[in-house]
Amino acid sequence: MKYQLAITNYNYPFRQPLKTSHGxxxxxxxxxxxxxxxxxxxxYGEIAPLPNFGSETLKQAQKFCSQYSQGITETEINQIPEQFPACQFAFESALAGFSxxxxxxxHLQLSCLLPPGKDALKQWQIGWEKGHQTFKWKIGVFSLQEELSWFEQLLNLLPDSTQIRLDANAGLTLAEAKQWLTLADACGKVEFLEQPLxxxxxxxMLELATTFSxxxxxxxSVGTLRQLETCYENGWRGIFVVKCAIAGSPRYLQQLCEQxxxxxxxxxxxxxxxxRQAALQLAMKLSSRRALGFGVDHWF
Known part of the structure; x- marks a missing residue:
């Protein structure tokens, strides 16, 4: 069967810019x-590329889609090259969406994304009032001493039942990562430190993983599933953050989880x-035991 393809570009501004170590x-x-x-x-499906994480660019995705103005078959969808991971996800998700x-x-357990810096000291309550028990805070955006101070204040504000994820977006030095991990080990409320280096x-990072609790x-490091598999083969047995929209083929992810x-x-x-719906369907299918990193509605 050949499916008729239609595409619509979109651009949505954030309510406020999302600041990370990337800018x-x-x-x-x-x-x-x-x-x-x-x-x-x-x-429907969605192509939401993030080239900084290893996906194709928006222009490359547009050019790819233009090949199928006369329609696309299931076989062609399953043969989309891995250099188009966001397209793989979108087309396979759309195909699965028929059923x-x-x-x-x-009733899903979601992790609430906080703004970086001291703004988190006020805005964590928005997530708390929505029922979130897990919070994610971007670090490596301001000076180390400022962020360490804000973090200690945040720890004093968060209820005992909550936990926090620290996301450095690869923005720390080795010495800074060790400082954060020393504090995290001491406080006992950090679920994990995400991509410090x-x-x-x-x-x-392999060495850090064996040095701290x-x-x-x-x-x-694992923007695409091919990168994820490479890191696993090179010895990583820690946590993998998967952004389904850019990771690649949902079928391939399921194979990796089975293997x-x-x-x-x-x-x-x-x-x-x-x-988001397609990603959550995949997450439910693969039975993730951790809070899903989709508490981001307040950013739009």
Missing amino acids: EWKIREGIIISLKDAEGNIS AAKINED PPQQFPM TPLALDE YFLDLVFSSAMETSIG
Whole structure:
């Protein structure tokens, strides 16, 4: 069967720029695709690339889609090259969407993304009032001493039942990472420290993972599933943060989960509700035991 393909570009501004060690992110751009079958049924998918994490660019995704103006088959969808991971996710998700049931998010355990810096000291309450028990805080954005001070204040504010994830976005030095991990070990409220060092410093992260009790998670190092598999083969047995929208083929991810015992955290790539639904369906299918990193509604 050949599916009729339609694409629509989008760009949505954040309510406030999302600041990370990579800089400011002001607008989310992507593509909504729709597949129409012979009976007129329509299913949607989302291409939400993040080139900094190893996906194709928006222009490359647009060029890829243009090849199928006359329609695309299931075989062609399953043969999308891995250099187009965001396209793989979008097309496979749209195909699965013809039979997938909508996920009700009301009872899902989500991690709430806090703003970086001292703004988190006030805005954590927004997430708490929505029922979030897990919070994610970006570090490596301001000076180390400022962030350490704010973090200690945040620890005093957060209820005892909560835990926090620290996300450095590969923005720390080895010495800074050790300082954060020393404090994290002492306070006992940090679920994990995410990507403290750049991907090219993978051996140092392996060493850190065996030196401190606070778990480490890979993010930028495993933007795509091929990168994830490589890190596993090179000895990583810690946490993997998976941004489904840019990781690649959902079928391939399921194969990896069947082949290896992976400790996964499913996380948002700041996609729209279309990509979010597809990512949550995949997370539920693969039975992640950790809070899902999709507590980001307040950013839009």
